[in-house]
Amino acid sequence: MGMNGIFCALLLCGVVYAAATGQADAAQRALLSGGEEAVGLCLSLAGAYAFFGGVMGLMRESGLASGLARLLHRPMRLLLRFAPGEEAALADICMNLAADMLGMGNASTPAGLRAMRAMADAQPQPGHASGAMLLFLVLNTTSVQLIPTTMIGLRAQAGAAQPADIVLPTLLSSAVSCACGVLLCRLMEAREGARA
């Protein structure tokens, strides 16, 4: 979805622009350098991915991640205002959001999908998305970020003086977008409820 069209447009625009401005030679060299740049970046990111992967392994197996998930149970129950039957998804919802907050992106998806299916099963009509389901999705895409692992690694390989100095602004910026997401969901849910 989405990315396919953008990718085609970027490539075609680039090729047409290069031809129109007589830069075919530069364009050819640029096209052949993409893979090398990607592999080079991956190699220089290997240290960060191994380190953060290891730290995530410790968080998961020591129970730190599930501890954070348990802390989220009560606030999430209040925030999501489950319809009857939806509360079965609570544990998976909290596990998913905790993993997201800790920067364990990939580890969070299975729990998130389980939670979404569990809530979908509780709907009276199939295919309907309840307020709790949509709010969970928005929370997921705006989740508060405690450890922006990928970006710290990216800054370290680029030679930043203090790779981790983005942690606080990232935390605050993600908190703002999360709060806005919750607020918007509430407003739109109320508006649709009033119209119905």
Place this chain on the structure above:
Amino acid sequence: MTALLLPALLALCVLSALHARVNVYDAFVRGAGEGLRTLVSIAPYLAAVFTAVSLLRTTGLMDAAQALLAPLLARAGLPAECASVLLLRPLSASAAMGAAAELMAVCGPDSRAARLTCVVCGASETVFFTGSLYLGAAGVRRSRYAVPAALAAYLAGVLAAAQLV
């Protein structure tokens, strides 16, 4: 000060693993393996993005497009260089990551544009991908206000980042 963050995080994790009587070495190795496998799995996506981005960069089309968008972005307190990452972020994490790496190489990792870009990337998610994945898994037919709300929240995060960095 922030240099202490990662060592402290590691110490916290090691202590809590010891407390839970988990084999620290094994847990770390398992996690590191997962991290490295993730990295290998995103390499082809990065290659695709770099192919497009370096084409746009070397031909000068990127600079032309940024000059066009600059006045609009300046009004929100955003440097023109951030435009590509800001647009790619809701679509693809690896695309945004590749564009951010490219931006840091061009502007320097400690420039305001680079720091701002990193904050935005760290603070946000791939709205379209996550949305289609989750709604698809639940068999939802109408996503109602989910995508507009998520995009507006992303935008709020970007504007907040512009004030914070």
